[in-house]
Every structure is written in C-alpha cells, then in structure tokens.
Amino acid sequence: MKSEPQAHSRTGQEPPQFISIEKEGNLEAAKEHQDEEFFIRTTLLKNPEQGVELLYSRYFQVLCTHAIKFVGSREIAEDLVSDIFYRFYSGRIFERITTSYRAYLFRTVRNQGYNYMKWEAGKQVSMEDNFDLSSSESQQPDHITQYEELYQDVEMAINTLPLQRRKIYLLFHFEGKPVKEIAQDLNISVRTVEVQVYRARQAIRELIRNKWFISVLMILSIS
Amino acid sequence: MNPSITKELLFDHFHGNVSARQRLLIDEWARQPENEEFFYKCLMEWEISRPQYQVDVQHAIGKFRGRHQHAPDESAKDLNDVKIWSHKSRRIWYAAACVVLLLSSFGWIFQREILYQNLATRAGEVRSWTLADGSKVSLNANSELTVPRWGFGTHNREVFLKGEAEFEVTHKADGQRFVVKTSDGLDVVVLGTEFTVYSRTDKTQVLLNKGKVRIQHQNGAKREELVMAPGEMVTVKRQGFMEKNRFEEPEQFAAWKESRFVFNKTTLTEIARLLETNYNLKVEISQPEIAGLTVSGSFKALDHHELINSISQILDIRYQVRGKRVIFSQDTKAPQ
Numbered sequence: 001m002k003s004e005p006q007a008h009s010r011t012g013q014e015p016p017q018f019i020s021i022e023k024e025g026n027l028e029a030a031k032e033h034q035d036e037e038f039f040i041r042t043t044l045l046k047n048p049e050q051g052v053e054l055l056y057s058r059y060f061q062v063l064c065t066h067a068i069k070f071v072g073s074r075e076i077a078e079d080l081v082s083d084i085f086y087r088f089y090s091g092r093i094f095e096r097i098t099t100s101y102r103a104y105l106f107r108t109v110r111n112q113g114y115n116y117m118k119w120e121a122g123k124q125v126s127m128e129d130n131f132d133l134s135s136s137e138s139q140q141p142d143h144i145t146q147y148e149e150l151y152q153d154v155e156m157a158i159n160t161l162p163l164q165r166r167k168i169y170l171l172f173h174f175e176g177k178p179v180k181e182i183a184q185d186l187n188i189s190v191r192t193v194e195v196q197v198y199r200a201r202q203a204i205r206e207l208i209r210n211k212w213f214i215s216v217l218m219i220l221s222i223s
Numbered sequence: 224m225n226p227s228i229t230k231e232l233l234f235d236h237f238h239g240n241v242s243a244r245q246r247l248l249i250d251e252w253a254r255q256p257e258n259e260e261f262f263y264k265c266l267m268e269w270e271i272s273r274p275q276y277q278v279d280v281q282h283a284i285g286k287f288r289g290r291h292q293h294a295p296d297e298s299a300k301d302l303n304d305v306k307i308w309s310h311k312s313r314r315i316w317y318a319a320a321c322v323v324l325l326l327s328s329f330g331w332i333f334q335r336e337i338l339y340q341n342l343a344t345r346a347g348e349v350r351s352w353t354l355a356d357g358s359k360v361s362l363n364a365n366s367e368l369t370v371p372r373w374g375f376g377t378h379n380r381e382v383f384l385k386g387e388a389e390f391e392v393t394h395k396a397d398g399q400r401f402v403v404k405t406s407d408g409l410d411v412v413v414l415g416t417e418f419t420v421y422s423r424t425d426k427t428q429v430l431l432n433k434g435k436v437r438i439q440h441q442n443g444a445k446r447e448e449l450v451m452a453p454g455e456m457v458t459v460k461r462q463g464f465m466e467k468n469r470f471e472e473p474e475q476f477a478a479w480k481e482s483r484f485v486f487n488k489t490t491l492t493e494i495a496r497l498l499e500t501n502y503n504l505k506v507e508i509s510q511p512e513i514a515g516l517t518v519s520g521s522f523k524a525l526d527h528h529e530l531i532n533s534i535s536q537i538l539d540i541r542y543q544v545r546g547k548r549v550i551f552s553q554d555t556k557a558p559q
Contacts, residue, residue, distance in 0.1 A: 033264070049288070049291060052287065053284050053287070053288075056280055056283060056284050056287065057280060057284075060278065060280050060283055060284075061275060061277075061278055061280055062267055062270045062271055062275070064276065064278045065270050065273075065275045065276050065278075066266070066270055068276055074276060074278070078278055078283060081283075082283055082286060082287065085287060086287065086290060086291075089287075089291065090291070099256065099259075099260060100260060100263075102263055102264065102267060103259065103260050103263045106263045106266060106267065107259075107263070142250075143246075143247075143250035144249065144250055144253040144259065144262060145236060145246040145249050145250050145253075148236060148237060148239070149246070152239045155239075
C-alpha cells in the first residue's frame with residue numbers, strides 16, 4: 001500500500017508538512033505522530049519554552065539512548081542531547097526546519113555523536129580540553145547507514161576486550177561509577193581499575209581511529 | 224522508490240544484521256527526504272522497543288528551565304559558547320606523560336606525591352642532598368623538604384620546608400630565584416647564597432651566612448617584606464610579625480651539621496624542647512627550679528645520649544632514660 005507523498009514546503013512561511021510513508025499500513029500510528037508533532041509545533045510558535053519541554057517529554061529519553069551508543073557515557077549523552085535541545089530553542093531553529101522534529105533531532109544527535117567520537121579519537125594529538133558543539137567540523141559520513149556502522153564497530157571493539165577489562169570499562173564509562181567504588185565492588189586495587197580502563201580506552205580508540213578518522217594520503221610522483 | 228526497504232530490513236540494519244550490499248541500498252533509498260523520515264520513524268520505534276537506559280527527563284527539563292531563565296539574552300551568543308563539558312571522570316586522560324596517565328587517581332594528595340619528591344630525615348638524623356640545579360641542602364633531624372620531581376631548575380625553584388635546613392643555593396644566569404616556603408607563610412627568596420632556615424612549630428628563623436635574601440611573610444592579610452644581609456637573623460614567632468637581629472657568630476647557627484651544639488644562655492626547658500624535636504623524645508623536668516638553668520657554649524655530641532650526658536654534667540643534674548622518656552631531676556644527696 002502506498003500513499004502519495006505530500007510536497008515539502010521550503011519557503012518557511014507556511015508550516016512544514018510532515019511526511020510519513022506507511023508501507024505497513026499503520027495509519028493510526030502515522031496520524032498520531034502527525035497530531036503529536038502538530039501540537040508541539042503550535043505550542044512552539046506560541047510559547048517556545050513550553051514547546052521545547054514537550055519535545056523533552058517525547059524525545060529526550062530515546063535520543064539519550066541513541067546518543068549513548070556513540071559517546072558511551074550516560075552523563076555525556078544527556079549533556080549532548082540537552083545542548084542540542086537548547087540550541088534548537090535559542091537559535092529558534094524550530095522556525096526554519098522543513099522536516100519533522102523527530103527527523104531533525106535524530107539526525108542532529110547522530111551528527112554530534114559522530115563529531116564527538118572524532119574529537120575523542122583525536123584527543124591525544126590535539127590535547128583540547130572540551131568538546132565544542134559550535135566548532136565541530138561539518139564533515140560527516142555521506143551515508144546514513146554509516147552511523148550505525150560506527151557505533152556497531154564500537155560495540156564490537158568493546159566485545160573483543162578481555163572479560164574483566166570489559167566489565168570494568170563498562171562500569172566506569174557507561175555506568176559512570178567512580179574508580180574507588182569499582183575497586184571495592186570487585187575487590188581489586190584502585191590502580192588495577194585505572195589501568196584496565198586506560199587499556200580498554202586505548203584499544204577502542206585505536207580500532208575506531210584507524211578505520212574512521214585517519215585520512216590516508218597517497219602521493220604519486222611521476223617522473 | 225525501492226519497495227524492498229521495509230521496516231523489517233531497517234530493524235535488521237539497526238541490529239547489525241545486514242550485508243554491505245543491503246546497506247548501500249538503504250543509503251541510496253534514504254537520499255529521498257520522505258524515505259529519510261521513514262528511516263527515523265523506524266529508528267525511534269526500534270529504540271523504544273529495546274531496553275532503555277533510564278534518564279531523568281524531569282531533571283533535564285529543570286536544567287533547561289534554569290538555563291533559559293538565567294540567560295534570556297543568550298540566543299546568538301550562546302550558539303558559540305555551547306560546550307560539552309568533559310566531566311571530571313574523564314579528566315584523567317588529559318595528561319601528556321604516559322606515567323601520569325596511568326596514575327589517574329583524582330585525589331590532590333596522590334597527585335602531589337607524584338609531582339613532588341620528599342626529602343626527609345628521621346629523629347637524630349642529619350642528611351645532605353644535591354638538588355637538580357646544583358644547590359645543596361642539609362636537613363637536620365626530623366625535617367622534611369618537598370621538591371618538585373620534574374622541571375626543578377627549569378620552571379621554578381620552589382621548595383617547601385618543615386623543620387630545619389641549611390641551603391647552599393647556586394646562582395642561575397637567568398636570575399631564576401630559589402624560594403623556600405614554610406608552613407608559616409614565610410617565603411625565603413634567594414638569588415644564590417648560603418642561609419639557614421629554621422621552621423618548627425614554635426617559630427621560623429632564617430639566618431643568612433653569605434649573599435642576599437628577601438623574606439616575604441604573609442601575616443594574615445598583610446604582606447611583609449624585608450631584605451637581609453649576611454649575619455642577620457629574622458625570626459617569625461607564632462604570633463605573627465618578623466623580627467630582625469644580628470647574630471654574632473653566624474657559623475654557629477647551623478652547628479648541627481657537624482653534630483655540634485651551640486648554646487647561648489639556653490635554658491634546660493629549651494634544651495628539652497630541642498631533644499623532643501630532634502630526637503622524638505619525651506622529656507620531663509622533675510623540679511621547676513632546674514628548668515631555668517642555662518647552658519652556654521658549644522660542644523660535639525654524636526647522639527642524644529651524649530648530649531643528655533653532657534648537659535647533665537654541666538648543669539650538675541641527674542637524668543634517667545627509659546626508652547623514649549628522659550627525666551631530668553635535681554641532684555640529691557642520695558642518687559637514684
């Protein structure tokens with residue numbers, strides 16, 4: 001079953017049209033989504049703060065779940081998504097977007113997640129202290145599926161870690177547990193925890209950097 | 224439009240179960256905006272169907288409120304200032320040196336142990352070291368000098384003293400100053416000279432043998448400064464301000480370096496304190512009358528036994544040593 005797509009409005013004067021192709025025939029869900037976004041849109045135009053809070057209620061949880069796949073830590077995922085929401089608000093991006101809020105938010109989270117990983121991978125070289133959303137480069141993967149490929153590579157890298165190291169790494173990085181607590185729970189020394197986390201991060205970083213973030217130059221000299 | 228891009232296929236892709244060829248198909252298909260929309264719809268559906276990592280949405284909304292309420296004019300400016308903070312837990316990865324990277328405890332004390340080296344003497348011990356810049360330091364008993372482990376002589380020459388030390392500081396061509404800091408807030412700034420610093424709980428004293436030093440003292444909110452010439456001695460008592468005196472025989476001040484003791488009308492009480500400080504002893508004076516007896520002169524003594532022996536002979540008093548306890552008492556007709 002196919003439904004005709006509605007035309008996108010690019011003028012910004014008219015309210016954006018939200019497209020939802022239902023190949024599965026689930027028109028109910030499609031309509032509900034359109035209604036939900038419609039409601040958010042009218043709220044945003046009347047009262048932006050409240051509108052953004054509606055976006056939070058609807059999308060924050062799932063966006064953080066998605067962001068964690070890239071940045072690996074809850075804290076950072078929440079910060080990253082919160083910053084995206086804030087810029088959406090302060091830059092009044094909602095007045096200009098031509099897609100659904102869902103599409104915009106997911107796309108932006110994936111972009112920023114990628115940028116973050118790129119910054120992470122290059123960190124030993126650049127020694128910068130903070131990841132800056134505004135200065136992050138715009139060069140992104142060309143293909144939409146590469147985002148999945150990226151975080152799946154990370155997952156794979158984590159899975160190849162020795163078991164104990166992986167456990168410690170996840171406790172530290174994903175759960176955000178302090179080193180002392182991990183040491184106590186596993187009955188090992190603080191130093192061991194630190195070394196294991198360090199080694200895990202090195203292994204993951206190497207794998208990811210070599211595949212994703214290194215430019216390979218080939219110089220041909222023709223004599 | 225490719226009919227074979229279904230929700231199922233996208234779900235398989237999110238799971239990581241598709242071939243590279245299939246991924247290419249999805250990529251091509253998603254170039255159409257309406258398909259991209261469908262992609263994100265399925266993505267959200269897939270994420271929601273899986274176990275989620277619980278986040279506190281209300282808390283995040285609260286933070287958002289706080290942010291836009293406190294910065295109503297931010298708007299464009301904020302776009303440039305937005306940062307992702309590297310959280311404290313990630314700060315361990317920022318050190319350049321591999322060694323510091325591994326030693327990633329967050330406590331300041333631990334960091335201090337790595338960045339600084341402790342030179343110390345035990346009770347009754349006198350020891351000398353040569354520092355990285357060629358300066359020499361002798362520590363008297365029960366003293367401690369903290370020296371930067373790296374970069375001493377290149378970045379700064381600052382040391383921290385608890386106790387008593389004599390310094391022979393090398394003069395650096397670039398004029399880099401050597402600074403001795405004490406726990407009283409007294410800084411001794413030198414260019415290249417020989418001087419002695421005494422910094423114990425009762426007072427801090429600096430005696431200059433050769434050269435020139437500038438003393439800086441932080442007394443509460445006030446900052447005092449004075450310059451010393453050879454032969455001068457500055458004392459800072461616990462109460463606070465500095466006192467400058469001339470010391471007749473400056474070479475006697477650091478007599479302990481040769482295990483010599485110099486006393487100048489020094490009371491038994493003061494000697495008792497010296498024994499306690501330098502040798503970790505507990506000294507008792509049985510009768511108050513003998514506490515005020517004084518000793519003048521200088522003599523060699525190798526350890527505390529010899530010293531106690533000499534003192535009691537000079538003062539004609541009795542002493543008893545029981546482990547770490549020393550008891551001075553009046554010489555009565557019937558010895559104990």
